[in-house]
Amino acid sequence: MAKKKPEFQGSIVHSAVDALTTAFGVKGAHQVWFPKTKADVATAVALSKEQVTLIRSGMQAAATDTAEAVGGIVIHLAGLTKITAKPDAVNAEAGATTSAVAEQLEVNDLALPLIDSPLKSIVSNVLDDTPSCLIRSLGPLSDYVTKLTGVTPDGQSITRSGATALARVLEEKAVITGVTFEPAPAKGLWMVRRSFLYPGKDRMTALVKALFLDTEIPSQCDVILEALSARHDFPVVSVMAAGAGLKGKKAVTELVEGAIATLPAGLVSEDATENFTGASVIRAIVDAGADLPIDPEVDAHRIRRVVEPQEDLNQFLDLVVDDLDRGLAFREDGTGKRDENMRVFSRLQLDREDRVSLSGLVFTPRPATSSLLAPLASVSFLQRAETPFHVGLDFPPLFAPRIPGFKGVVYVPTDLLYRLHADQYATSSHKREDMSPFMVAYPRDVDDIKSAITFAQGKQKSLVARSGGHQYSGLSSGGSGTIVLAMDRFDQITRISDNVFDVGPAVPLTRLARFFKGQGVTIPHGECPLVCIGGHAQTGGFGHLLRSFGLTLDYVTELTIVLSDGSVRTVQRPAGAPTTDDEKLFWGVLGGNAGSFGIVTNYRFKCIKDSDHPKSFGYSAKRLYRKGRYKNLMKQAQAWTQGIVAGSLPRGIDFMMTVLSKADTFRPPVPGILVELVHANLGGEGEAVDPEEAFAAIMDAADSDPPPLDVRLTDKRSRFLSDLSDSFVRRFPLSTPNGREFRQPYNKRLNATMDALTDDFIDGLVDLVDTATATKGLYLVFQMAFGGGSFRDSQRRPETSIPRRDIVYCFVFDLFYDEEMKPEAERLQGEMQTLIDQHFSPGQERRLLWGSFGDTDITKDAVRDFYYDDLAVYDRLRELKKKVDPVDLFHTSLTVKLP
Template identity: 25%
Template sequence: MGVSQSAFEKAIKAAVGGDEGLYAFPAKPFYQINDVKPYNLTIPIEPAAITYPKTTAQVAAIIKCAVDANLKVQARSGGHSYGNYCLGGVSGAVVIDLKHFQQFSMDRTTWRATVGAGTLLGDLSKRMHEAGNRAMAHGICPQVGIGGHATIGGLGPSSRLWGSALDHIEEVEIVLADSTIRRCSVIQNPDIFWAVKGAGASFGVVTEFTVRTEPEPGEAVEFSYTYTGGSHASRAIMFKRWQSLLADPGLTRKFATKVLIAEIGLIISGTYFGSQAEYDALDLKTKLGGEPTVETIVFTDWLGLLGHWAEDFALQLAGGLPAHFYSKTLTLNRANLIPDEVIDNLFAYFDEAEKGTLVWFAIFSLAGGAVNDIAQDATSYAHRDALIYLESYGIGLTGVSQTTKDFVSGINTTIKNGVPGAEALGLYPGYVDPELPNGPQQYWRTNLPRLEHIKAVVDPGDVFHNPQSVVPAGFKLVVGKRDRLRSFSAKTLQRASTRLIRLTLQ
């Protein structure tokens, strides 16, 4: 550490004008419960400070304090990182909590909204509705914050219609490692803008978004087909039929769906953005088969539909509240769907494997649509070919046993062993997996080299850091340590890339 802790604390206090409600340090009573609030309780963590700035100028001052003290920085919006990366991922970071950044306005000519980066998705939906019945694509958990969600991807039921949350972004305000405040768009600071749309946590603290909005959908049908009783193996046929629906390249973008597999059975659910008559014409019950319990609800109220999404079964098990959990994820595309025999193996695995917990589930979600219309290199988000995302979870009351971890990992292994090429499809950065040996490569794929070179210009000291963040070109990570080693040749490469990219940032 470059300065003593007491000097650091004094600097933080000065950065927020001495307001005691805008900072907290480890010595504060109930620091973990009231201020740290880790989302994944299996990953203990103690930040050097939690700060609650009210202005962009205060954000800039806090970043300077961290740089002077040789500490890393991460922003927190909703605080739902699976690896607690919004807290730094490891102890000792400075956290910039954005809860006070709640600004909102709607330009009724362009229908672009200005949104504070601390806004939670539930609040955002209400504010857009009240400002002219507008909406944008995002996930279903109302407690998630837009600041992280829209800078890593941001997927939800309406993404097949409108794209990911980050595809709505037209401009951002961001504070960089040198404490400068920049406006970024395709015209201003386009390289930073490109990087923020997929890897924002590695490049600065976004304090404000300008986003395009869409008219709220009219009628929508929410549906579920629940299969219980018998073995998991007996339900494999329904999953095969569901996947065959998704394989149709002509599948309407109005159709959003997922499969949840848990101890209780299998649930195929989703939303059809259209009329009851259009939905009925899909004839899902016949196509899926079996004897499910069927439920359909017709919504004409957008906020009512959003409220229904928030009651999702998986969210009730592991949604907005902190928990002890372990998760894995996998990506599939149209060319790498799961063969029938592998589906049989997977569902037999659900029957036979030791789980170590009763609270486990796997979710297969349909992606694609408008998200995949955009070129792979148009933003740093690198999953424009994904068709299905898998999320697997094991949850414990006081911790997660090795048995449960092995079970969850085994879901991925069972699929990957039978799906050639699955490893090359990368992993969605919103479902971080701290155990990945090559996380950045998995999250950003072919876009990683460009990200590293931009990072070398705007954050050469790697101030905005977590265990799987983008590192500057020329830096070498030392596993398990925060130090970086740099060779002479790497320095030369960085200087060359710095000159090149700096020209594009001017």
């Protein structure tokens, strides 16, 4: 009897429908196989012998990692993530991340020299030849490997143990499925990290040479210098000294202190000095490391260079600093970064052979061109030359659909990668059960959406559309009663005429802004890079051009939507108050609670032309946070609110300010202030534009209360509006890889007022911001914007249902927190609530962006009062809901409720 052919137990998807394939670094149409177990890997390898086959274990890839798999298979080990840690053995499956392993090491007080890339897989850690930050203290990670499990190219499972395990597995060209390490005890580990802002080329050269030229570093100690483009483009340098025992500690710390002494007094504050011991050293190194972007407009290029003994080290260090200066420095004339298209994360250190090594990443706009990279004389870009595991032709069949007639991929809670597809921006901040939908489905076209509607109604489930997944309260997710329609494949941008474009709901702002810049047009929009236009347009689209041009939704001329009965309607913007059914639907979708009425598949935008505003001008001023400086800027904000109330503030100017705490990843070493100003040149060519005069008082306030050594990073220049809009998007590495400000969970707030700011409010706000920025374990994001202008006075107001268009001022006060600091974050938000009730909007608290925080139960009168000026508007929305979704198919706690 013939032996039964093994069956693959994992998931198989095609690259054309899988939402994660962009993170794999694989080009061309192919299948992605996700094995469920180590044995399943062997099955996958055996079944894929007739196909071109590549192996992947991590979820992020640099541009220099890309490989071709046209017509083939990628066996991806992301589902193999189990970790066990004991004093004598740490076992990790191939797809476990560096961060997850570091967490287990910290819990068990163990140490391994992990590479500091939090999302990198443990197998990539073992195979990577980039030295860890502890290469001299602990040696290479491969030295700790005691056993490897794997699969040979003919599909045979193997186990290799002992000192030669790794060499044998590599010789056999096997897929590594799991690793066992013999960890070191963490006791005795220590690290000191000093962080400060980039001191300029000459001082940086002196620092680098004091650390690495003609110096002796004890063999059991490490000295590391990192230079990186941090949040909001603050250029940061960190110097670390580390070791695995007391031997050599005195010598290496004296070396570091002596090198830092070459810098100006006051540049390196004691507050920016961090001390770590034991397993926290490993966790701190990993947490502060560089990951790779999932931003579609950013490419990452790996660099790796080792200086051999016969080379001129002095010359090499000069070249390195030249490149770092290009990636970090701002021009002295105040016109921005020396190179707007280059950002860096770079590391210098000694390896075990006492050779200086350079490693890291260079980030450039995508697609990167040769002209961007050619001047990087000192670095070596790593290009992975990969041989396919197997070479062949035909595809095996895919699995049967879970939704009848549905062509896209569907994930349910029992699936291997369900959690990966269910997680979104808000997941870490809300209850897991509220963020675990019945299924996550990726429709490929309108027919798939119709199939999902029929299926959801048959299963008595609610349906929620998810474009980017950035709803702050997680309401683009749901619990077991919800099916999430992930709209990732609706990402088209189509030019209709010179300034009219069709845009799919899954287009992120990072891509939209870059594309529009290339076309010489723009629309008002926000700054979060991975927020998608689907939810952004429905909730308004607040951003840096609010006073000058209004909201994103003001520029939608028509939209296409699938309703609960499966019908598809394309509806146009009304000319004034809506009268027809189609006009009322347009009115309700744009500004009514997002997702209440159907699934939007396309927006048509009529954009603003750069050519109509040739003298537009913008400022971006980055400054160190000082309490007095911040208060002076808030006094300027107060003057603007007084001008808005009095009707005297010019319409075509915008002022946005951000205060950001120091961070633990991509960190500015101290809190910072970002001031952004726009003169929109609404009058066109004939308007006299003098932004120096218009914004002089604000810029003076930004330069007030200087610290002993001030840092003034300014970009002030005349730029087209599309260029300004594009520059406001916070692309990686200016945010976390997934577009958040900080990786920690958060307690959020977004409030507005109809009145001018009072002295009492400013005093209270300044004190709260100062407390939050000074509290260890809390990470503040404060941001503000102004109403009036086109936001308030637009003739388009009656055409959409967006409320609160008469606000004068709004602000964000978000507190991200380490878990043990959650009570303190809640306490400070309680103080903020008191301040708002007493001095900001007494009598009626006003909020923006429905359900961004607090109670989201819109059935409560008090909750509706937070968001609506006129409850009659909500009653009109309820009647519309009854008409187009009488079964309440599209439902969350915040969607419009049936009457």
